Amino acid sequence: MDNDSFIRKSELEIGSEVYLLSKRIPSQEQEVTIDVSHMTLEDELSEEEDQKDSSREDFDASLENHKLSREQREHIRAINVKRKRDFVCLEKVNGEIVNILEGLELHTEVFNAAEQKRIVDKVCELQEKGQKGELKRAFTAQGKGRSTIQFGCCFNYRKSKVGNPAGILKHETVDPLPHLFKVIIRRLVKWHVLPPTCVPDCCVVNIYDEGDCIPPHFDNHDFLRPFCTVSFLSECNIRFGSNLKVEETGEYSGGSYSLPLPVGSVLVLNGNGADVAKHCIPEVPRKRMSITFRKMDESKWPVWYTPEPYLQGIQPLPYKLKSSGSSKSNHQLLQSQSPNHSGQLFGFLAFFISGGVLLLLTGITVTAFVLGFIAFLPLIIITSPIWIPLFLIVTGFLSLAGSIFATGAVVSWLYRYFKGMHPLGSDQVDYARSRIHDTAAHVKDYAGGYFHSTLKDAAPGA
Structure with missing residues (x-):
């Protein structure tokens, strides 16, 4: 085979990751300039995969017949994203029992290890720029807070000391979304994680050191629903509850549900999961990064804002996706529930024949x-x-x-x-463990509150 040819190997691993290992063998060293302005996340990472494979020996030429296009790889990976949408946690809210987690979704294995590294490296680069004062909206909260960097819009978490209200600041400028973050947004929409009607146009990067946390809160309604958070570096728990609050000790109480956030996963908050249940991040056990993507309400746009052309007209990939629920479509379910008279007749006939044969064999066996x-x-x-x-x-x-x-x-x-x-x-075991843990935490919180109120009532008056 000529030294200037390309040798490619495709390796498909159904239900997990899809990788394309490419190898280029040049006849001599040469400098290659590549325009990455419109590359997808997978395209950007393909160069890194090429470098990893540069030391490999020749591959079997028969594998050439099995290579997949980038679109095929993307389809397969998107189909195999694990999606959980059936979260349930019942609480009494305004006198009614409601599922406070309705609308919550967890999508795992959205980003593989190489992609996570690429994104984490970019966040570290942005953090360094923020520390040097090269970014307009980067700061570190006091105490057990975390470092944050805002892109796309400038907003306050709460009313500022100078009187600015919580929410988007229309007259404050901020850095635009980095191109890599736009690529992430396109994947989230194309892979059916976020709907095309709510494409994010801003984000906040959160960088946690060990022991950092986020107090209980609702996300401001200057941002539309749904919004999402992507997790990197280490797994941590997020807690939900309609009565989440901060105790005098600094601990959080009242959380009815604790959900682990694996690295490379995307948590989507919508419905009750965003607006009925507060959420918080307890002290993280190790360094962690996350990026929260949101879409601004058009009436809250900053005066200088113009929509990003690269994020317009994104459409989800056209195929059915796996989910934690039934794999059947509505049409298939209707067909399975509709009466099938010929099938029923055949079933009855088979039943009687099988029953007769079984009785005959039973009689022979007992007699013998x-x-x-x-x-x-x-x-x-x-x-x-x-x-x-x-x-x-x-x-x-x-x-x-x-x-x-x-x-x-x-x-x-x-x-x-x-x-x-x-x-x-x-x-099933994971679900049972989660329910037992959540029930135990719920009982602990209520028992603690009950004994606290009992002791308070029993205390002598002043």
């Missing part, structure tokens, strides 16, 4: 057993000193073998479960 028992009863009585010990030995052996097999199966399942290999039934 009774006749055999009568014929061999004298022999059984004579040889009983042999059969009884043999029976005990066989029974003991089978019991021991069964115990060893069951123990091995349990140990194997636990190993795969805690290694994150998702063995059969792991989703």
Whole structure:
């Protein structure tokens, strides 16, 4: 094969990651200039993948027939994003029991490890610029806060000391969205994470050191719903509750539901999950980064703002996606529920035939057993000193073998479960663990409040 040719290898891993490993073998060193202004996130990372593969030997030429286009890879990866939308946490709000997590979605494995590194490196670069004063809206909160950088619009979390209200500041300028962040937004819309009717036009970068946190809050309604948060560097928990509050000790109480946010995941907040349940980030155990993307209400646009052309007209990829619910479409469900008379007739016929055959076999088996028992009863009585010990030995052996097999199966399942290999039934176990943890936390909060109020009532008056 000529040294100037390209050797490409595609490796498809269904249900997980899709990678294209490309290798270029130039005849001599040469400088290549690439315009990355309109590249997708995957395109930007392809150069890094090329560099990683530059030390590999020749690949099997037969793999050339299996290579996938970028669009095909993107489709496969988007289809295999894991999506959970069935969060439930019931609380009494204004006298009614409501699901405070309605509208909450968690999309995992949206960004692979290489993409996460690319984004984290960019955030570190922006943080360094902010520390040098090269960005217009970068600051670090006092105490156990976190460092933040705002892009697309300038806003206050609460009323400022000079009297500016909470929300978007129309007359304050801020840096525009970095191009890489626009690429992320396009992926979120194309991969059905955010709807095309609510394409983000601003964001805030949060950089947490160990022990940093975010107090309970609702996101300001200068921003439309839904909005989302992408997590990087380390996993942490986000807590939800309609009665979340800060205690005198600085701890947060009243949270009814705690949700882990894996790295590379996207949490979408909408409906009750955004406007009924407050949310907070307790002290993080290790360094973490997140980017929260929002869309501004048009009536709140800054006076200098103009829509970003690169973020206009984005459409989701045209295919059905996997979700945590049923994989059937509405049409399929309707078809499955509609009566099928020919199918019912065939089912009844098969039932009666199977039942008749089963009764016949049962009769033959019982008859043979009774006749055999009568014929061999004298022999059984004579040889009983042999059969009884043999029976005990066989029974003991089978019991021991069964115990060893069951123990091995349990140990194997636990190993795969805690290694994150998702063995059969792991989703049900995760759900049960989550519900037990949430119920225990709920009972603890209410019990603490009850005993506190009881002691307060029992205390002698002044």
